[in-house]
Amino acid sequence: MVVAGSGLTGIESAAEIAERHPRPSVVLLGRAEPGAAMNPQATSYLRAALDRLGVQVRAGVEVVKVLPDAVELAGGENIVADAILWTSGTRVSPPAAAAGLAVDERGRIVTDAALRSVSHPEVYAIGDAAAIRQGYGIMHGTCQGGMPTGVHAALSIDRVLRGKQPKPFRFGYYHTPVSLGRGDAVVQFTRPDDSPRRICPTGRTAVRYKETVTASPWPTYGRMKKVPASGAFWPRGGRFTRVRGDE
Numbered sequence: 182m183v184v185a186g187s188g189l190t191g192i193e194s195a196a197e198i199a200e201r202h203p204r205p206s207v208v209l210l211g212r213a214e215p216g217a218a219m220n221p222q223a224t225s226y227l228r229a230a231l232d233r234l235g236v237q238v239r240a241g242v243e244v245v246k247v248l249p250d251a252v253e254l255a256g257g258e259n260i261v262a263d264a265i266l267w268t269s270g271t272r273v274s275p276p277a278a279a280a281g282l283a284v285d286e287r288g289r290i291v292t293d294a295a296l297r298s299v300s301h302p303e304v305y306a307i308g309d310a311a312a313i314r315q316g317y318g319i320m321h322g323t324c325q326g327g328m329p330t331g332v333h334a335a336l337s338i339d340r341v342l343r344g345k346q347p348k349p350f351r352f353g354y355y356h357t358p359v360s361l362g363r364g365d366a367v368v369q370f371t372r373p374d375d376s377p378r379r380i381c382p383t384g385r386t387a388v389r390y391k392e393t394v395t396a397s398p399w400p401t402y403g404r405m406k407k408v409p410a411s412g413a414f415w416p417r418g419g420r421f422t423r424v425r426g427d428e
């Protein structure tokens with residue numbers, strides 16, 4: 182089995198498949214070394230876990246063609262596969278672009294600082310469907326950032342209905358939890374701009390952390406129903422997201 186794309190979706194998928202189905206060999210292909218954005222300790226832990234699970238990693242390669250029974254790499258090499266899992270990135274479903282909203286190259290709605298479409302300010306965009314600029318660049322899709330965008334948009338609409346201006350949205354990342362099969366994981370704690378900190382728990386501690394995070398949207402939703410104000414607490418990124426003129 183070929184997993185094409187060595188980002189987090191490719192890593193987690195390759196590990197899960199290799200653990201569940203040890204018989205077929207799993208080959209993970211990608212431009213970058215798996216976990217390249219993490220600190221060296223986390224990267225080597227992740228690589229050792231993939232090795233232990235029997236995942237063959239080929240980094241620094243470019244897939245140029247998907248064939249019925251293989252993938253072709255730049256340079257002409259074919260890697261034979263019974264199944265190919267394509268994990269090279271996400272795109273937004275077409276209706277936003279088709280409706281004439283300004284979108285970026287992935288179809289994400291380009292927003293202003295208050296999460297309003299730059300072309301249609303009456304439209305708010307949130308989650309993976311929005312291209313939201315922060316001090317460190319455009320936010321990438323995560324539920325740690327997606328949930329605050331939803332809350333912020335709701336609060337903004339409420340403010341506008343009460344005749345006030347919406348506030349700028351600010352968000353800083355805090356972690357990248359990566360599962361490595363059911364029994365192993367690595368959690369990379371990050372600075373608000375998503376660069377790695379030194380702390381990176383591994384093993385059972387990381388598994389418990391990751392499972393708690395993955396299960397958190399429902400409890401978060403339940404807590405917000407009981408205590409709506411709790412929805413407004415998320416890391417705002419401090420100096421990493423502060424721009425001149427912010428409140």
Ligand SMILES: Cc1cc2nc3c(=O)[nH]c(=O)nc-3n(C[C@H](O)[C@H](O)[C@H](O)COP(=O)(O)OP(=O)(O)OC[C@H]3O[C@@H](n4cnc5c(N)ncnc54)[C@H](O)[C@@H]3O)c2cc1C
Pocket residue numbers: 190193274276307308309310322323324325326327358394395
């Ligand atoms: C394998 C994987 C692992 C991940 N792990 C993590 C993690 O550990 N931590 C983390 O923070 N983030 C993680 N993420 C990212 C996280 O899942 C997303 O950022 C988050 O789900 C985005 O939420 P969303 O509501 O914007 O979009 P989605 O959750 O993608 O929801 C969009 C919904 O819109 C529906 N839809 C699309 N088009 C249409 C249409 N035309 N009409 C009607 N409905 C439509 C879709 O079916 C879907 O239900 C992971 C993502 C992947 C793929």
